[in-house]
Amino acid sequence: EKGRRDFHYISFEKHPLSLSDLRNSLSKWPELADLSSQLCDDYPFTIKGHHTLKFECGRVILTLVFGDIYESLDEYRFMADCWYLDGFSPNKNPEMWSPALFKEVARLSSDGATFSTFAAASAVRRGLESAGFSVKRQKGFGKKREMLLGSITKQDLSSTGHLPLSKTNWAYPQTLIKNSVKNSTAAALDKDVSKSFDTVIIGAGLAGISTASALYQRGLDVAIIDTRPAPVSGASGQSQLVMYAKFPSERNKTFNFVEHCLAYSLRYYPRLQANFDNEFWHPCGLLQLAWSDKEAAKQTRFANNTKLPTNFIRPICADESSEKSGLKHSCGGLWFENAGWLDPKVYAKILLSDKPAKSQATITPFYNCEAKQISQNTDSSWTIETNSGLFHTRHLVIANSNDTKSFPQLAHLPTKPLRGQVTSIRSKQNSEEIKSTQCVLTGEGYLCPSVSGWHHFGATFDLDSNNESTNAEDNEKNFEAIQHWNPSWISDKNTEDKSLNDYDVKSNAGLRCTTPDYLPIVGLAPNFEQMKETFAKLRVGANSCKHLYGHYYQGLYVNVGHGSKGALTSPVAAELIAHEICGGIPPVNDTHKAMFSPARFIIKHLKQRRI
Structure with missing residues (x-):
């Protein structure tokens, strides 16, 4: 307005x-x-x-x-x-x-x-x-x-709006500092130009659709394009996505980061679900089993070192573990009372059709649409060349997972594809019914509550294959693994004689986009060559350059690298992108912004003299 x-x-x-x-x-x-x-x-x-x-x-x-x-x-x-x-x-x-x-x-x-x-x-x-x-x-x-x-009445202009020099100034562009902290209205392109939008998002996975919704809620016209025929069709397209947080056993920066993402998402999903009848969020609770001596020792250290509200995370004994899941367990675990699983198909449908009251904004999807090239114009706007024609925008968000590096501006990002396969089984006709867990179980893998008789569990991790086709060998690996960390599931009887041949079986595989530090890459895209030149002195002194700010492409943003934790991190990541485009107070503090930053690897590699 x-x-x-x-x-x-x-x-x-x-x-x-x-x-x-x-x-x-x-x-x-x-x-x-x-x-x-x-x-x-x-x-x-x-x-x-x-x-x-x-x-x-x-x-x-x-x-x-x-x-x-x-x-x-x-x-x-x-x-x-x-x-x-x-x-x-x-x-x-x-x-x-x-x-x-x-x-x-x-x-x-x-x-x-x-x-x-x-x-x-x-x-x-x-x-x-x-x-x-x-x-x-x-x-x-x-x-x-x-x-x-x-x-x-008077201010020290050398410090106003800046953090002390010991902080991560490199994560901020000098020219955009004032704009990033004041409310602003996103600049609009000439609507007479064909396929012009306030924002174009490349990629309709979990990160892309969450970002589209966050920008749409702020009144921006958004186009979302994807090479696939429907949203959440890649690694995000499992039947059930577990909203799972794996914490270090002691409080540190990573602990605080994961804690913030979990707390944010545990409020985001129920708040959104309350507006819709179609159920996409299933807060059945999540039990992280202390299934081995090593895991039990780690959970004990976690409980001793961190004091958290009991309705957030708390340790429970074997009897309570059995009560929560409805299965028999010989060990306790960590109970995430408000966690659960996400139905990505229903979630995507809701996000891409959700309209706030009196909003004139739109989300326009373009499927089977391949972005071949992106280029910045003299007025700092962006043109996207696709097989469906040209798109024009002031703000371009790259959220297409492992394909991000196909654009020269982002080829430096150290992402890697990680293949994962999920297995699903159900009882054959006239055979003993498989007992469903009542909550999400995690250990050496995960097991979800059954849906329409199907029990989804997994998943494999394979860095050596980019093949998205499913295979029987990985189904066997998943089946063997779950009998190892959750032996009481299939039956209360001895499961050694059980095999996948006893069940109806199906599976799904995808390529997760991962990063070296297992954290997402979210925010303004850095100019690699300019960053290298400006921060070159980091090669000889890791504490130098504290007074310098980063070099970033105006209007180009990245939201990738969520790995298997997209349900956990994509809500706050989407809000961070929306903040950087529209202004206001960010959804994260300065430390967390730097941990999300696409420039963090440039800074780290300069300090390590790798570039």
Whole structure:
């Protein structure tokens, strides 16, 4: 909408309220019950990190950042228009009210930003003034005798909107920094030109359709093209996609990254499902079995080193494991209460036809359409040459998995295809029925609850084959593997005499797109040669170049490398692409953005002197 201005409220909280305490507090205002229920229904897990809630069709956005204020502010580059400083008085909370805090507030303030606070102590006034704010006192609200308010009058332009030099400036383009933190309207092309769209997405797998929906929700006209005859027809096209997160046993950067993606997706899928009758999200729970001594020891370390809400992840014993799955287990495991599996076909149908209220935007699919070449025009727009003609766009998103490297601009990305085959069995007529698990089971592979009598399990991992045809040998491997890590499944009797010949069998194979660090590649596409030249000094000093920003193609984005974890990572990845195109506050902090960044391998390989 022309002139539209969204409202984005960011709250930093070291000790977040529990959901029960929040409900109790809000019950004091029954006249706000309708609004309060929306907040409570979407309230996130109380785990450290970044949580985004959307209301009023995305017009009102609440970002909750749970954690220490200094660690948290250091991870962001937004420009705030207004600050409310509510950290108790300096006498009760002295560690918060420091010159470092006031400096961070100024760094993250837009021109003319205002503030208010109930803390009227002299130390607060002097700290704000030293950071560049004009400050005045006035009568306080309620029982507060005085309060402070004011606005920023001077800023250190060398630091405003930037992070300290120790942070990952290379993940940001110098010329786009301001645009990336302010709300903006995507530039539109001349609609009279044939096949012109605000955004064109190449690839209609899980990453592509999620990105299309995220951009469409922001009012952009999107074209999505794919060489196959239908969406999610490649590696994303299994009958059941498990939403599974594999954590390190100790908290580190990777742990925090996986935790954030899991928390995001566990709220994203139910929120979307609530709007549709066709069921695509099946939150049956997921049990990660401690099926071996090695896995049991790892899970014990995980439980001892990490304290998570019990409704997020918790260890359970063998008896409870058996109760959750409906099968007999001799071991316990980690219970992911709200996880489950995704039906990608139904999910794709919903995303590509979902229309927000009063939206004039469209998603237009083009199947059996091969993108042969991409080129940037003098006005920074992009032209895509296909077997169905030319497409024109301001924003081009490459989400076509292993084919991404066919474009010269992206040939440097270190992705590899990883073949995987899933096996499905069902009981033959007049034979003993196979007992279905009630939840997703994972161990050396995975097993899903049955659908129409079919039990899907797997999967193989083969780096040496690019053949998407199925074969009997891999079905045997899957069958042998599941009897090893989940021996009680097929029957409560001895399964050694069981073979695939006893069942109806079918299978599905695909080529997952993987990366060396097993994390997705998401964000603006870097200019490889310019990055190498600018950051050449990294070859002789890994800590050099901290003040430098990256070189990126304007309007070219990548969303690939999700491997077998697309159901886990594609929702937040899609939101990150939408943020980089449309602006606003990103769905991830600065560390996670760098872990997603397509430029991270260039930086790493320069430090290792590999390029």
